[in-house]
Amino acid sequence: MQYRKLGKTGFEVSEVSFGSWAIGGSWGEVDDRQSKEALETAVQEGINFFDTADVYGDGRSERLIADLKAETGKKIYIATKAGRRLNPHTAIGYNKENLTKFVERSLQNLRVETIDLLQLHCPPTEVYSKVEVFEALEDLVQAGKIKNYGVSVEKVAEAEQALKYDNLATIQIIYNMFRHKPADKLFAKAKAKNVGIICRVPLASGLLTGKFSADSSFAKDDHRNYNRNGEAFDKGETFSGVDFNLGLKAVAELEEIKPADLTMAQFALKWILMNDAVSCVIPGSKKPDQVKDNVAASTAADLSSDVMNEVDRIYDKYIRDSVHDRW
Structure with missing residues (x-):
């Protein structure tokens, strides 16, 4: 496992880390025993950064990570999120x-005195212009409740707005083979301000694993079933906002240029890690074998410039028109 610095936090984090949305819910059936095995495997494989949120399974993911921390005794960094418990979310x-x-609720779930990193959880766009919100985060740092704060955003423009706050430590954003805009518009600015970049939805909700077909179906409680058009939350969180069948066509071409020694998931993750502005990538895993497959991307050989150019070509051919200007 390779490690990178996470912005102003100063944490040295595993470049392939662990996203815990799937072990909380909204991705079909979840088995806590299997989730714990996946988490334990992550630590064994060198993962030391775990991203969660208070709404993932109504605290389920936070509690599972708390168990992991207590049972392994290993030094791990935990990032959680706040805001989505609001109803209405305004x-x-x-x-x-x-x-x-x-x-306070997350502190109880995580069984810690201080949260390593608290992120605003994809708030409405106007929140990024509310100075008092970031002053409240500063107060939480001063009170010893959180060590660092960042934002999880839907849009590049929101991230750019958040960068005006000098103590912002991190930005979490969707960046993958189907979402190129952050590298074009944001990463250099974030790097200049020593703001860490956490890349979520790196496999486009599984589309970029190459394991789906036109006949694939998803459970009723899986957002890949019920949120394809943004019915429950931002459309971009499901398949990165890409039409499922269009995404399949793009993946078919990506598989043709994939290095022979990589799985499609490893190829997708390595593509993200080729950008040195990225601090870490947080694929979700419900099973130990998924963790091991993802982790191998860290030590895989760099992708050639020809392959990187081909990924750009495929993005331009299939994806750019429908997503690039939307987020």
């Missing part, structure tokens, strides 16, 4: 009182 709800309440 900008006015992002205030000191609510954020403090959410943090």
Whole structure:
């Protein structure tokens, strides 16, 4: 496993880390025993950074990670998120009182005195212009409740707005073979301000694993079934906002240029890690074998410039028109 610095946190984190949305819910059936095996495998493979949120399974993921920390005794960094417990989810709800309440709940779930990294959880766009929200985060740092804060964003423009806050430590954003815009517009600015980049949805909700076909189906409680058009939350979180059948066509061409010694998932993850502005990538894993497959991307050989150019070509051919300007 290779490690990179996570922005202003100063943490040296595994470049392939662990996203815990899937072990909380919204991805079909979840087995806590299997999830614990996946988490334990992650630590064994060198993963030391775990991303979660208070709404993943209503705290289920946070509690599973707390168990991991207690049972392994290994030094791990935990990032959680706050804001999505608001109902309705509106900008006015992002205030000191609510954020403090959410943090206190996460502290209990995680069984820690201080949260390593707290991220605003894809709030409404106007929140990024509310100075008082970031002052509330500063107060939580001063109170010893959180060590660092960052933002999880839907749009590049939101990330650019967040960069104006000098103590912002990290930005979490969708960046993958189907989402190139962050590298074009954001990464250099973030790097200049020593803001870490956490890449989520790296496999486009599984599309980039190459394991799906036009006949693939998903359970009723899987967002890949019920959120394809943004019915429950931002459309971009499901298949990166790409039409499923169009994505399959793009993946078929990506498989033709994939290095023979890599799985499709490893290829997709390595492509992200080729950008040195990236701090880490957080694929989700519900099974130990998925963890091992993902981790291997860290030590895989760099991709050639010819392959990188071909990925750009395929993006331009199939994906750019429908996603590039939307997020």
